[in-house]
Amino acid sequence: MTSQKRPATLLPETYIDDHSDETNTEWEKITQDSVVFERECIEDDLTEQKRVILLQENPSSRSHCRYWSCVPTKLNGEPNIRSAFRFNLKDVSGRYYEPNQYYHVSCLEQIYPDLGALVERGAMKMEGGVNHLNSASWKLSRFHNAIEDWFRYNGRTFEVKAYDRFQREHANWDRKASTMEIKHQLNTHGGSSKNCEKCGEIPDEPLRRDYFPEEPRSKLLSEVLASVIGVPNLDEVDGSLNTHCGKKIRRR
Ligand SMILES: [Zn+2]
Ligand SMILES: [Zn+2]
Structure with a gap:
């Protein structure tokens, strides 16, 4: 009786041979349960420990993703985050022994289907920005404007x-x-701009609205980040899958 409570062992053969519908549903349920469980843990950390989810640049491959169902961990056999960006469920109070808890951006997207809602309620931020505006580091824009806007427009x-x-x-x-302005002032006004009432032919300034004509669109943060650094997948999930499959095919 007790053994029935344990999750079923899912060997690949089992769900290929069996009626795949039933076993897939079982597998989906286990995955779904782990998503719900992880989300509840994060919610506790956000509310009780007053942690904040920060988007950070990832300087090394030493941080580990904490997600139980982390796909890169399953594919690579190690939980190290090798992507250019990561999330840190960070303790900003300095009260806890383990202040940093890392996640792949794509893993958090599985746990929370709408990251924009986290931004909207103030639980997710970019590291740096206004918080770090002091005399030591004076940097207004830390991330690409597309990323800054994603946070400004809550996921769009x-x-x-x-x-x-x-x-x-x-x-x-x-x-x-x-x-052109310097040339014009030299040629027409003898080097002074005093008498110039924009009488020269200076081209029109490109306007922001001509480049961004529509409203911002809802986007996955992992896709925006991948696009900023020019890779197909931020956490190389699809890339690794392809390599994995390719090897299998070559062996046959
Ligand atoms: Zn992960
Ligand atoms: Zn002039």
Whole structure:
């Protein structure tokens, strides 16, 4: 009787040979239970320990993902987070022995289907930003604008390409316009800008609204981050899966 309480051992053969519907449902239930369990643990940490989920740049591969059903851990055989970004369920009070609890961004996306809601209620933030504005480190924008906007609009942002294009063309315009203005002042006003009422032909400044015409769209943070650093998958989940499958096929 007691053995029935334990989760069923799921060998690959079992669910290939069996009626896959039944066993898949069982497996989905176990996975779903682990999601709910993990979410409850995180909720406790957020409310009782007053922890905050911080998006951080990941400087090394030493941090471990705590999620029980972590897919990268299952594929790589180790829980190390090797991605460029990670989440830290951080104790900001300094009261707890273990102040840092790390997660893959994609793992937290499985635990919380809507990360934007966490941002909205103030439980999820970018590391740095306004909190770190002091004389020692004065840095306003720490992350790519697409990431900053994702936090500003609670899970919605624009295409990373749009930000990059606007920034590039605005920088080009800035350079071109200032050169033309200097030339114009030298040639027409003898080097002074006093008498110039914008009588020269300076090109129009690129406007933000021409590059971002629509409302920001709801996006997965892991996809925004992957796009910012130019990789197909932030936590290389799909990449690893493909390599894994490829090896299997070659062996046959
Ligand atoms: Zn993970
Ligand atoms: Zn002029």
